[in-house]
Amino acid sequence: MTTTRNGILKSLMAASWLVAAGLAPAAQAQEPGLTDTTIKIGMFAPLSGANMAYGFDVANAARMYYDKINKEGGIHGRKIEVVLEDDRCNANDLVAAVKKLVEQDQVFLLNGGSCSAAVVAAKDYVVRSKVPMIMLNASGDGALYPPTDYIFGAFSISQYAVGGAMVEFAAKTFGAKKIAYINHDDAYGVWNLEGSRADAEAGKVDLVVESISPTITDVTAPFFKLRAANPDVIAIVTYARPAALLIKKAFELGYNKPIILSVTGTANLAQMAENVGGKDALKNFYVQDVLADLPGGPKIKWVYDMYKAAYPDLAAKPDHPQAYMPYGIPSAMSIVNALKEAGPQPTREKVLEALKKQNFDSGVMAGPVVFGPTERAANKSTIFIKYDGTNQVLQPGVFTSRWKYKG
Amino acid sequence: MDFELILLFLQQGIASGLVVGSVYALLALAIVIIFKTSEVPNFAQGEMLMAAGYVALYLLVFRMVPAWAAIPMTVVVAFAAAALFRRVVLTQVARASGSPVNLVIATLGLSYVLKGLVRQTGFGDTPRSFPSLVSTESVMIGQASVTKLDLTILGTAVVVMAAFFWMFGYTKLGRAMRAVGMNPKAAQLVGVDLNRIHVIVWGLSGAISAVAALLIAPKLLMTADMGSVVTLGFAAAIIGGFASLPGAIVGGFIIGIVENLVGLFVSSRAIVVAPFLAIMLVLILRPQGLFGGRVMIKKV
Numbered sequence: 001m002t003t004t005r006n007g008i009l010k011s012l013m014a015a016s017w018l019v020a021a022g023l024a025p026a027a028q029a030q031e032p033g034l035t036d037t038t039i040k041i042g043m044f045a046p047l048s049g050a051n052m053a054y055g056f057d058v059a060n061a062a063r064m065y066y067d068k069i070n071k072e073g074g075i076h077g078r079k080i081e082v083v084l085e086d087d088r089c090n091a092n093d094l095v096a097a098v099k100k101l102v103e104q105d106q107v108f109l110l111n112g113g114s115c116s117a118a119v120v121a122a123k124d125y126v127v128r129s130k131v132p133m134i135m136l137n138a139s140g141d142g143a144l145y146p147p148t149d150y151i152f153g154a155f156s157i158s159q160y161a162v163g164g165a166m167v168e169f170a171a172k173t174f175g176a177k178k179i180a181y182i183n184h185d186d187a188y189g190v191w192n193l194e195g196s197r198a199d200a201e202a203g204k205v206d207l208v209v210e211s212i213s214p215t216i217t218d219v220t221a222p223f224f225k226l227r228a229a230n231p232d233v234i235a236i237v238t239y240a241r242p243a244a245l246l247i248k249k250a251f252e253l254g255y256n257k258p259i260i261l262s263v264t265g266t267a268n269l270a271q272m273a274e275n276v277g278g279k280d281a282l283k284n285f286y287v288q289d290v291l292a293d294l295p296g297g298p299k300i301k302w303v304y305d306m307y308k309a310a311y312p313d314l315a316a317k318p319d320h321p322q323a324y325m326p327y328g329i330p331s332a333m334s335i336v337n338a339l340k341e342a343g344p345q346p347t348r349e350k351v352l353e354a355l356k357k358q359n360f361d362s363g364v365m366a367g368p369v370v371f372g373p374t375e376r377a378a379n380k381s382t383i384f385i386k387y388d389g390t391n392q393v394l395q396p397g398v399f400t401s402r403w404k405y406k407g
Numbered sequence: 408m409d410f411e412l413i414l415l416f417l418q419q420g421i422a423s424g425l426v427v428g429s430v431y432a433l434l435a436l437a438i439v440i441i442f443k444t445s446e447v448p449n450f451a452q453g454e455m456l457m458a459a460g461y462v463a464l465y466l467l468v469f470r471m472v473p474a475w476a477a478i479p480m481t482v483v484v485a486f487a488a489a490a491l492f493r494r495v496v497l498t499q500v501a502r503a504s505g506s507p508v509n510l511v512i513a514t515l516g517l518s519y520v521l522k523g524l525v526r527q528t529g530f531g532d533t534p535r536s537f538p539s540l541v542s543t544e545s546v547m548i549g550q551a552s553v554t555k556l557d558l559t560i561l562g563t564a565v566v567v568m569a570a571f572f573w574m575f576g577y578t579k580l581g582r583a584m585r586a587v588g589m590n591p592k593a594a595q596l597v598g599v600d601l602n603r604i605h606v607i608v609w610g611l612s613g614a615i616s617a618v619a620a621l622l623i624a625p626k627l628l629m630t631a632d633m634g635s636v637v638t639l640g641f642a643a644a645i646i647g648g649f650a651s652l653p654g655a656i657v658g659g660f661i662i663g664i665v666e667n668l669v670g671l672f673v674s675s676r677a678i679v680v681a682p683f684l685a686i687m688l689v690l691i692l693r694p695q696g697l698f699g700g701r702v703m704i705k706k707v
Binding site for chain 1: 412415416419420423427526531533534535536539543544545552554626627628630631632635636639666667669670671674675676678679
């Protein structure tokens with residue numbers, strides 16, 4: 001009996017020694033997507049289909065940033081290896097892509113999502129799998145609030161902040177006391193309206209709200225209702241198609257007060273100018289943007305130059321780089337920063353902790369990337385541009401929503 | 408809401424409703440003529456409209472074909488493509504199984520094929536504007552504001568519908584179509600070629616869709632999903648009584664006006680729901696539709 005007990009004790013001591021000496025590196029080696037020389041990042045974006053404009057070049061921007069880091073020697077000696085999947089901005093395709101990247105490709109972390117409704121569908125799986133997911137340019141507020149330990153996003157801007165910043169701009173620039181506010185009648189619309197109400201209340205601005213379906217075909221009724229309210233400004237917080245129908249209707253009816261369009265509807269401004277009936281419809285028209293400067297402006301010219309160098313064939317095509325291209329940079333920057341800060345032996349947990357502490361100016365977006373213990377939306381600031389169908393003129397100031405997550 | 412505003416909304420709702428309703432009525436007419444002759448609801452009707460719209464866009468914008476040539480070319484292409492689908496695909500499907508369900512599935516297949524084809528061309532990736540062939544300058548009718556384009560849409564739709572009613576009532580072809588709709592076997596016995604009639608009906612349905620596309624496209628933006636507007640055509644057909652041609656027309660106008668009045672007096676959120684509430688009401692109160700005959704139970 002004593003002999004047996006001694007034997008057990010010896011075995012336990014040997015096991016402890018083994019754990020101390022050898023198993024810790026073994027556990028390290030088990031961290032998926034990580035080798036001594038590489039870190040595997042799973043990316044997903046709409047690479048084809050009708051919503052390609054929302055993410056194709058955004059993913060390209062993130063990839064070119066990773067290439068730049070690799071050329072500079074990588075992160076703690078490890079090169080970034082990207083596996084890229086097409087999610088078509090469709091919830092089913094996106095979840096399938098995420099599962100493939102996590103289970104088959106065994107990536108270390110995920111970097112993807114350009115469309116909010118689709119990316120939110122992956123939330124449960126990502127949280128259950130405990131894989132860090134850093135969105136590309138989707139707002140994805142539904143996956144960001146309430147905050148989880150695993151999902152970070154809104155590098156373009158949080159939907160809550162989109163509406164709030166619109167109200168802030170209308171009140172400060174035009175002295176608007178009554179704003180006609182048109183949003184979608186879905187979760188997207190609810191989020192941006194909540195942010196708008198916070199800013200409207202603070203600025204003592206009256207909001208007249210019309211919520212419309214994203215698939216609306218006839219905007220006569222909502223437009224007439226808003227016009228009847230005699231607002232100082234019309235704020236359109238919809239996708240490009242309903243926005244174009246509303247601007248066209250305003251032009252047909254001779255409406256000449258300022259119209260402000262949110263960043264959600266600005267994927268292709270040249271096409272929009274054509275769709276609304278030409279330049280005459282855009283005489284008093286402003287668009288929201290989340291970049292630090294005009295697209296291609298001096299502050300962010302380096303991003304466009306980098307794109308031309310990385311993708312010369314694409315850059316030669318007329319529709320490239322797509323409008324949202326620069327949004328991919330801050331997302332990739334956050335990942336690179338967090339990986340650096342996680343040290344030479346990174347784990348997913350260490351990277352997640354580092355992500356929660358990110359607070360830096362990307363030099364690309366209107367505001368800094370700021371995460372926190374309960375903050376998962378990177379950006380809340382916007383700029384505004386007067387657009388007449390050809391020229392873009394930057395309006396003075398950066399406009400930030402007052403909305404805060406209350407828990 | 409004061410009385411002035413109520414009056415304005417009422418006039419505007421009716422005027423705008425008549426305009427969009429006329430297009431829904433055309434779509435409902437296209438759906439009903441196929442259903443009457445073959446008892447197959449054509450679930451590709453919206454995509455036929457969408458594809459015809461893209462054909463017109465391609466001719467007018469990308470090939471710079473003048474409108475006087477592009478419009479008839481679009482209508483002819485739509486007629487030929489729909490007739491060919493009936494002749495080649497549906498005839499084969501009917502011969503192979505004989506079950507109407509398979510025919511319905513074949514129309515669903517066509518809808519996916521057309522959507523896929525348009526996406527494949529790359530034209531459907533971005534919402535595009537269709538050039539308006541008529542001025543979009545506003546015209547006041549009472550207090551309601553409509554554009555010259557709106558008036559053209561309404562006028563053209565009414566002329567097309569009148570032409571079809573004349574054809575059904577006063578031509579040999581129209582009478583043959585009605586005969587096939589009433590009793591195909593009897594029609595065949597008196598010498599009507601069923602296949603020929605089915606092919607012509609499908610062709611005409613395609614042509615009507617093309618006209619509807621040419622009318623509505625300048626008001627909507629062109630996308631590969633624009634065919635979803637056909638849901639309102641189906642709603643119009645159900646309200647009118649699925650097998651009734653006048654019912655389809657009236658149903659279209661009802662849907663258009665209800666949509667606009669609900670949007671103005673209730674809520675913009677309710678616009679999408681309004682046609683379906685109207686369908687439910689009609690199905691509860693008058694299941695055969697406003698113009699449908701009495702309900703008949705077929706013996707099995």
